[in-house]
Amino acid sequence: MQARGEKIAQRILLVIALSAISSLILIALFIFKEGTPVMLRMGLRKFLFSSEWDPQAGLFGIYPMIVASLWVTLGAMLIGAPLGIAGAIFLNEFVPKTVLRIVKPAIELLAGIPSVVYGFIGVMVLAPLIRNHLGGPGLSILAAAVILGVMILPTVISISTDAIGAVPNSYREGALALGATRWQAVHMVILKAARSGIIASIILAMGRAIGETMAVIMVAGNTVKLPHSVLDSARTLTATIAFEMASATGRHREALFAIGVVLFVIIMLLNSFATGILRGRLTKS
């Protein structure tokens, strides 16, 4: 009797345990089913590399959006990655552990702030600053990059802190015993040991930046044109979906799902790369 109950419990739990992977498959299936016909009809190359986006005329070239997404993401990485890694090093190596214990949750709070709030602050504070001091429309690639740079800080800091914290203390002590200063120990020994975790944090943050929608839609402006400078307004892949989804039907909607396919593939590649690195590190240690 008991043994049978156990068997049933195990079966049910197995089915439940498959929920995450089946959801993933379901999502992939429906996004691809809706999105690939347009790509096939137009030809993948034309879809990805032509600059004509005119839903009324049935022209769906997403090259300007790919470029906009790339610029915004790279900009965000240039701002967020150095700041985040610096913060992680400082909090781990140069201040007492109690400070880390107080500051880390505070920084994780930054991750909890809704992206619409970031977007709003970008519109109200950052865009006017850029317009008045650097020129251009204000709502621009630069504004989006700065806001996204701040938004990815928690991801970078949190994972990098864990990676640096996981470096055995004996490495530190060994370096210091040889007469190295704290900073020498950090950049000669600790950063090398924590390298893979830090790289993973940057890749994961990149995935977040490419996928971010609401903040970007508010601060990047709304121009489907190839950007020429960081002060130009632009529309990213995600913003296009969010902008046009409400009114799109038929082929137009399929094209938006096709953008979803492109995003999905990019993010999956980035994430499997990052988790591969993190897992590899875990199995090594």
Next chain:
Amino acid sequence: MSWVSPKGTQRIAVGVLGAATLATLLVLLFIIVFVLEKGLRTLSWNFLFTDPQNMGRAGGIFPTLIGTLLLPLLALAVALPLGVGTAVYLTEYTREGRLTRLIRFGTDCLAGIPSIIFGLFGFIFFVTILKMGWCLLAGGLTLAIMILPTIIRTTEEAIRAVPYSYREVSFSLGATRWATVVKVVLPNALPGIVTGVMLSIGRCIGETAAVIFTAGSSLHLPGSVFDSVRTMSVHFYILAREGVSAENAYGTAAVLIISILLLNVSTYWLMHRFIGRRA
């Protein structure tokens, strides 16, 4: 020999790193202070508990408050049993192997998917194919998938932190595996599970892209799970984008930030109590 002594380099490095850390914290402080400073002027009981008028240009945010409460609840009602069940299976009912690797891979991938993709999926699957329309249920199910990885991960971590000896004692008293899980493992992992739940609620409250395409943006109070709702985040986005009322937008943002702050502080407090009890 470099032109700055190691001691000097050390001083410069600490200065630069410290400045970067300080900048990060100042940005956090600025965001919170800015929103609260502008929003607290609008905030009142009246603002919280009256209906919006004229599409949110005037009046309060009551229906969005209800939407913001109901949507995470619905999402949790689905995701919590699935997430905890998965974690229990992974930790107590199976050995590490190809299947657990597949499940973990699925969880990791799901965690990385951006919310706009969840929105697209929810729209085509729940809203269109299952013919639910924009409603509480479609939004809740979409969010449930979104928070599933968080629940699985935090629960798994919490379960792994329960000492093995607890299980051995339970087994030696003749308890079955299931009884051990329900009576020994899960109660001891509870604070960790609650942490995951709070994190998930936070994500649901802050979510916009996945919600707007699945739950819609109706300003009426929902009568059933098949009615459309508008959450605070969606409301804030619509107010801010259409520039209809900066005052009400700031007020809504203040409520959002305060809810997130409260959630985070209580999660932090809970985790500390948990760690304190373990030590």
